[in-house]
Structures are given as C-alpha cells and as structure tokens.
Amino acid sequence: MNRADGTEEAPDGARPRYEQSHPAKSEPRSGSPSHSNMNPTENLTHAATTVTDGGESMYTYDTSRDLAAYFTEIDGRKFGSQASPYLLPADETEFWRLDKQHTAFLVGLGELYPCPDVVERVLAPRPGETIEVVDLGCGTGTWALSMAKRFPHAQVLGIDVSPNPLNPTLLTANIRFEVEDINTGLAHYANRFDLVHMRCVGGGLLDYTQAITYAAQCVKPGGVLIVADLDIMLCAEDMISSQRMATPDYPQGSWLQRYFYEFRWSYAVNGSDVLGADKVLDKGLWEQPLLHGCEAAGVYIPIGPWPKSTDSAEAQRLEFGGILLRQNLRAVLRSCQTLMRKAGIPQDLLDEWVQKCDEELDTLKIHSWLQLRMFWGQRKPTSTTSTQEASTGTSSTEVNFQPSNWVPHRQVHLYHSAEECENARKMRMDTLGEVAKPVALNLAGSDK
Numbered sequence: 001m002n003r004a005d006g007t008e009e010a011p012d013g014a015r016p017r018y019e020q021s022h023p024a025k026s027e028p029r030s031g032s033p034s035h036s037n038m039n040p041t042e043n044l045t046h047a048a049t050t051v052t053d054g055g056e057s058m059y060t061y062d063t064s065r066d067l068a069a070y071f072t073e074i075d076g077r078k079f080g081s082q083a084s085p086y087l088l089p090a091d092e093t094e095f096w097r098l099d100k101q102h103t104a105f106l107v108g109l110g111e112l113y114p115c116p117d118v119v120e121r122v123l124a125p126r127p128g129e130t131i132e133v134v135d136l137g138c139g140t141g142t143w144a145l146s147m148a149k150r151f152p153h154a155q156v157l158g159i160d161v162s163p164n165p166l167n168p169t170l171l172t173a174n175i176r177f178e179v180e181d182i183n184t185g186l187a188h189y190a191n192r193f194d195l196v197h198m199r200c201v202g203g204g205l206l207d208y209t210q211a212i213t214y215a216a217q218c219v220k221p222g223g224v225l226i227v228a229d230l231d232i233m234l235c236a237e238d239m240i241s242s243q244r245m246a247t248p249d250y251p252q253g254s255w256l257q258r259y260f261y262e263f264r265w266s267y268a269v270n271g272s273d274v275l276g277a278d279k280v281l282d283k284g285l286w287e288q289p290l291l292h293g294c295e296a297a298g299v300y301i302p303i304g305p306w307p308k309s310t311d312s313a314e315a316q317r318l319e320f321g322g323i324l325l326r327q328n329l330r331a332v333l334r335s336c337q338t339l340m341r342k343a344g345i346p347q348d349l350l351d352e353w354v355q356k357c358d359e360e361l362d363t364l365k366i367h368s369w370l371q372l373r374m375f376w377g378q379r380k381p382t383s384t385t386s387t388q389e390a391s392t393g394t395s396s397t398e399v400n401f402q403p404s405n406w407v408p409h410r411q412v413h414l415y416h417s418a419e420e421c422e423n424a425r426k427m428r429m430d431t432l433g434e435v436a437k438p439v440a441l442n443l444a445g446s447d448k
C-alpha cells in the first residue's frame with residue numbers, strides 16, 4: 001500500500017490509493033468546491049461507491065438498501081435519519097451555512113490548522129510511507145478537500161454520519177469519503193493517521209471524552225490530533241468576560257447569548273453530550289494519556305463587522321470574518337429550530353427569540369465574539385504507548401517530537417497549560433452574571 005516515493009509525485013500524478021472510490025478519476029480541478037445541486041440524495045451513488053470500494057468501514061453503505069432510510073424531511077428541511085443525536089439538517093441550506101462557517105474559521109485562524117509548524121512537519125512526505133489524514137465528522141468535506149489539495153502526496157479521508165455532498169468531479173484523486181458514526185467506535189482505524197482532525201462535531205456525540213479517546217487511538221505514534229468545537233458562551237468585547245445574556249430581569253442583555261444557551265440545553269435534553277463537551281473543552285487534552293505536547297487556543301471571531309483596527313490586514317480579517325460569521329449565525333438560528341422544538345420549546349417562543357437575535361445581528365449594538373476552541377497534541381511514541389495499543393497499528397515513522405513555535409495573530413489566544421486554560425474559563429464563568437432557567441430543562445423536569 002505504501003507509495004514508492006511520496007516526495008516526487010505532483011497532484012496530477014498522485015496515484016489514487018482507492019482508485020475505484022474516485023468515480024470521476026479526473027485531474028484535480030481548481031476553483032472552490034461546490035455541492036452537486038446540493039441534493040444529498042443525488043450524490044449517494046458517489047457515497048455508496050466510495051464506501052463499498054474503499055472497503056474499510058465497519059458498515060458498507062448501499063444506495064438501494066439504505067437510501068430511503070437515510071433522509072427524513074421535517075418542515076421542509078432534510079435530516080439524516082440515523083440514530084445519531086446530531087439533529088441539524090443535512091440539506092443545501094445547511095451545506096451553504098457550513099461552508100460559510102468553514103471560511104469564517106479559516107479567516108479567524110488564518111490557517112487551515114493550528115500549530116502549522118508541527119502539522120507540516122508531521123505531514124511532510126516520507127519515503128516508503130503513506131501519509132494519511134482523516135477528518136472526523138467532515139460535513140461538506142471542504143476542509144478535507146483543502147487538505148488533499150495542499151498535501152497532494154497524502155491520502156485524505158472524510159467520515160461523517162451523512163453521505164458527502166461534494167460534487168465528485170471536483171474531488172482530487174487523493175480524497176475519499178465514508179459514512180460512519182464516531183459513536184460506534186473507530187477501532188478499525190487504530191494507529192493509522194498522521195493527522196486526525198475533528199471540528200464542531202460535539203452535538204452528534206453521545207460521550208465526548210470517549211470520542212476524543214477514539215480519535216486519539218486513530219493517530220499514528222508521532223502524529224497529531226486536532227479537536228475543535230465552538231464555545232457556546234459568547235464573549236464580550238474585552239474577549240475575557242462572558243457576554244451577559246438576556247433574562248426577564250436583564251432584558252437589555254444579549255439574545256444571541258440566550259438563544260445559544262437554550263440551544264445547548266435542547267441538545268442535552270435530546271441526548272447529546274454537550275455538557276461533557278464543555279468540560280473537555282475547559283480541561284483541554286493535557287490529561288489524555290496517549291498524547292503529549294498538548295496546547296490549546298481560543299480563536300476569537302467577531303459576530304458582525306464591528307471591531308475596528310488601524311492595522312489594515314487585521315481590519316480586513318476582522319471585517320470579513322465578522323460578515324461571514326453573522327451570515328452563518330442567522331442560518332444557525334433557523335437550522336436548530338427542529339432540535340429545539342423536539343426539546344419542547346414552542347414555535348412562537350422560538351420566533352420571538354429569533355426576531356430579537358436578528359435585531360441584535362442587524363444593529364450590532366452589542367459587541368460579541370464567538371470563540372472556536374482548539375486543542376491539539378502529538379501521539380506519544382510507541383515505546384510509551386501500551387503494547388496492545390501499538391499492536392493493532394501499521395508501521396510508522398515516528399516524527400520526533402518538537403514543541404510548536406507558532407505565533408498566531410492576536411485574536412488567537414494560545415494556552416500552553418491546563419492552568420492557563422482553566423484561568424480563562426474561570427474569568428468567563430465569574431463574569432457570566434445571572435443565567436435564565438433553560439426552557440427545555442424546565443419542560444423536561446416537568447415531565448412534558
């Protein structure tokens with residue numbers, strides 16, 4: 001399976017490792033990815049071919065058998081109908097939103113990944129070795145495709161509970177997608193990938209800590225795990241304190257803060273481990289026994305183009321990121337309504353909240369930041385991992401561990417220790433002020 005010499009192949013000549021999983025077999029094309037007609041069902045042939053021919057999933061997807069079972073339509077939106085607690089839509093509107101969000105993250109972070117020096121060292125071509133990247137919960141596949149283009153010598157895999165919507169003719173030869181549920185375990189990928197990336201998947205996980213362990217086990221010794229999720233609590237203008245939420249006693253507070261707080265509780269009531277996710281995000285990966293060299297970052301993206309800067313590059317980044325994030329949030333307010341109704345929140349209340357949130361987004365009188373929280377670490381060398389963990393793995397070149405020298409721009413706050421992370425969390429909690437009693441929780445408690 002290994003390439004003879006990964007260093008010499010250009011993108012056009014990259015040998016597709018899973019040749020039959022790439023139906024177009026076309027040369028990589030330039031231009032931004034598009035979703036073929038954005039009708040997920042239209043791409044299922046591709047998704048099915050990918051899984052069947054790649055042949056490494058625990059579950060083989062078959063269009064003729066599974067198509068009807070895959071999507072459910074609720075109130076004009078399409079949802080994956082599998083047993084996952086992930087209850088956001090999988091349709092054209094949602095794919096558009098996810099790509100907006102991806103671009104906002106890209107602008108906010110300034111990179112496709114944090115600690116670029118470490119990632120690029122780990123993904124550098126190594127003779128006789130296949131460099132592999134996986135994106136867990138890849139959504140539209142846009143991050144995965146960007147990685148496949150940037151690292152043409154690498155094989156990139158995107159997995160998701162929903163079939164991938166990317167237009168197959170736009171895919172490069174070194175990418176493929178599989179339909180899988182992280183909750184059922186990833187043992188078949190143990191010790192395999194040089195980079196494992198899992199971003200914004202928290203809502204679909206039954207046990208966040210367990211999912212991180214699964215993800216860490218997929219990393220080759222020497223490889224990197226990157227986990228990211230949105231902090232649902234918005235930050236105030238100073239980037240340190242929490243934004244105060246609107247409550248009956250404090251109606252001048254932020255309705256966006258209130259809405260996302262209610263959204264989070266709706267998720268929890270529906271069985272997703274968002275509360276566990278919060279704890280992991282607060283603690284970082286420092287206690288994960290398979291990893292070392294752990295660090296964390298808070299990527300602050302303004303909600304709307306309100307921040308000003310005398311530095312033109314910074315001003316542009318903040319304006320563009322803010323515009324994209326505002327568009328994304330308007331769409332999220334609507335995407336998550338099915339989930340919130342399922343948690344018992346009545347539609348008229350949701351309409352009232354959305355109207356107030358839209359107003360906040362229009363006027364930008366309240367200045368908020370959304371924080372993308374990122375964590376990463378390198379898998380410890382085989383000698384310090386247990387024999388059982390190592391025995392299931394492929395042979396790998398263990399890249400020598402070297403700490404990152406990355407110096408990000410000032411809207412990315414780097415944390416080098418669990419204590420630094422904890423201090424930032426404490427500051428946010430101390431400034432939260434009064435919080436509303438979540439409506440979904442009240443209803444759940446009253447045996448609705």
Ligand SMILES: C[S@@+](CC[C@H](N)C(=O)[O-])C[C@H]1O[C@@H](n2cnc3c(N)ncnc32)[C@H](O)[C@@H]1O
Nearest residue numbers: 086137138139160161181182183199200201204
């Ligand atoms: C908010 S989207 C994020 C997509 C992508 N990671 C990004 O950052 O652009 C969450 C994605 O995770 C997928 N997902 C949720 N739960 C999952 C699970 N248990 N296993 C695999 N994928 C999951 C969803 O289908 C969705 O595509």
